[in-house]
Amino acid sequence: MASGTELATEVAHHGPTPGEYIAHHLTFLNNTGEKQAELINWNLVNLDTVFYSVILGVIALFVLYRAAAKSTSGVPGRFQAAVEILVEMVADQAKGLIHSEESRRTVAPLALIVFVWIFLMNAMDFLPLDLLPRIWEGIYASAGHDPHHAYMRVVPTADINATMGMSIAVLLVCLYYNVKIKGAGGWAHELISAPFGDKLILAPFNFAMNVIEFLAKTVSHGMRLFGNMFAGELIFMLIALMGAAWTGANAPSFLLAFGHVVAGFAWAVFHILVVALQAFIFMMLTLVYIGQAHEGH
Amino acid sequence: MNLNATLIIQIVVFLTFVWFTKSFVWPPIVKALDERAKKIADGLAAADKAKADLANAEKKSVEELRSARESAAELRSGAEKQAAKLVEDARAEANRIVAAAREAAGNEAAAAAQKAKDALRDQVAQLAVAGAERILRREINAQVHADLLANLKQELS
Numbered sequence: 024m025a026s027g028t029e030l031a032t033e034v035a036h037h038g039p040t041p042g043e044y045i046a047h048h049l050t051f052l053n054n055t056g057e058k059q060a061e062l063i064n065w066n067l068v069n070l071d072t073v074f075y076s077v078i079l080g081v082i083a084l085f086v087l088y089r090a091a092a093k094s095t096s097g098v099p100g101r102f103q104a105a106v107e108i109l110v111e112m113v114a115d116q117a118k119g120l121i122h123s124e125e126s127r128r129t130v131a132p133l134a135l136i137v138f139v140w141i142f143l144m145n146a147m148d149f150l151p152l153d154l155l156p157r158i159w160e161g162i163y164a165s166a167g168h169d170p171h172h173a174y175m176r177v178v179p180t181a182d183i184n185a186t187m188g189m190s191i192a193v194l195l196v197c198l199y200y201n202v203k204i205k206g207a208g209g210w211a212h213e214l215i216s217a218p219f220g221d222k223l224i225l226a227p228f229n230f231a232m233n234v235i236e237f238l239a240k241t242v243s244h245g246m247r248l249f250g251n252m253f254a255g256e257l258i259f260m261l262i263a264l265m266g267a268a269w270t271g272a273n274a275p276s277f278l279l280a281f282g283h284v285v286a287g288f289a290w291a292v293f294h295i296l297v298v299a300l301q302a303f304i305f306m307m308l309t310l311v312y313i314g315q316a317h318e319g320h
Numbered sequence: 321m322n323l324n325a326t327l328i329i330q331i332v333v334f335l336t337f338v339w340f341t342k343s344f345v346w347p348p349i350v351k352a353l354d355e356r357a358k359k360i361a362d363g364l365a366a367a368d369k370a371k372a373d374l375a376n377a378e379k380k381s382v383e384e385l386r387s388a389r390e391s392a393a394e395l396r397s398g399a400e401k402q403a404a405k406l407v408e409d410a411r412a413e414a415n416r417i418v419a420a421a422r423e424a425a426g427n428e429a430a431a432a433a434q435k436a437k438d439a440l441r442d443q444v445a446q447l448a449v450a451g452a453e454r455i456l457r458r459e460i461n462a463q464v465h466a467d468l469l470a471n472l473k474q475e476l477s
Contacts, residue, residue, distance in 0.1 A: 083337075133341070
């Protein structure tokens with residue numbers, strides 16, 4: 024959903040090639056201002072991801088907090104009713120998956136904020152693709168920097184750091200509940216005795232299996248969300264390229280611009296489903312994994 | 321997809337958000353929901369109870385009405401009976417008084433008649449004796465013929 028015409032002028036004069044355009048849109052704004060070269064570099068922070076995820080999280084918390092502060096057991100207003108529907112939905116799912124009343128008091132709020140937060144972060148995809156990056160380019164350039172380095176990605180969940188950060192946080196919560204429910208000794212015993220059986224010779228295999236299970240859960244949890252949102256964003260970029268191919272008032276340009284509008288609309292509509300579904304799936308898997316931490320093998 | 325310290329920051333942010341939600345968002349909303357559920361349950365229970373009470377009251381009122389009607393009927397029949405008895409008594413009393421008066425009058429009349437008769441008889445007997453005396457002055461001895469005269473007097477009564 025790009026501002027195709029703006030881009031077209033750029034393409035016509037001195038603009039980026041399609042490859043450069045997409046590469047530019049896929050580069051995070053980090054604290055160095057340059058694209059991260061290494062696969063892993065703990066000195067870097069993606070400022071855009073942190074900024075947008077925190078802003079969106081704070082908005083979500085603020086809205087929910089307003090609803091909570093004004094909530095009454097009498098006749099609810101529409102806003103309160105809407106929030107209550109959400110809370111009730113999460114509470115129902117939590118009730119089905121986590122059988123400890125006490126754990127639910129923590130895990131259900133966790134699931135709620137996970138759902139709302141991820142939903143909002145995913146929904147950043149609906150903003151026009153170039154809107155915020157273009158504004159940022161203007162600010163960056165007016166501050167005297169090279170606008171070609173004004174990187175910005177607005178969908179935090181299309182950053183693997185964000186999704187893996189959340190899935191690792193869920194893993195930490197799972198480990199916490201494993202120890203809390205089963206005791207350190209009980210959990211250690213489970214690690215070496217399940218799933219193959221409580222025999223000394225099987226202990227290494229059991230342990231390896233459990234480690235693999237935790238790793239696989241966490242990685243797939245984070246990667247699933249990341250993959251979906253990254254792919255969705257990428258397709259928006261590819262659709263934007265159609266409008267970007269504008270070369271003047273001629274038939275192919277009109278056709279491509281029309282294709283841009285149709286495809287952009289269709290993909291955005293479909294993406295509504297993806298946005299909500301991925302947020303829901305992430306929440307459900309969070310509850311499932313934490314629920315598993317409550318049960319022995 | 322390069323990993324960097326954003327991941328760590330995201331973990332911290334995530335856990336902070338969870339803490340905030342758990343502390344300030346979730347409890348009031350769930351409390352309101354639970355309270356409302358309880359209110360509704362109480363309301364439904366109260367409605368059921370009121371319905372039962374109403375049914376009871378209706379039953380009771382029908383019962384009361386019936387017993388009131390019964391006792392009214394009883395009272396009425398008692399009153400009627402009493403009234404009839406009163407009338408009956410009064411009539412009997414009146415009859416009695418009339419009979420007594422009639423009897424008294426009859427007695428008096430009979431006594432008067434008897435007295436008059438007796439007086440009359442005496443007079444007739446005296447007259448007859450006197451007449452017979454005058455007629456039979458010489459042959460009749462009053463002492464000798466006293467029995468005859470008494471018989472005569474008896475026959476006249």
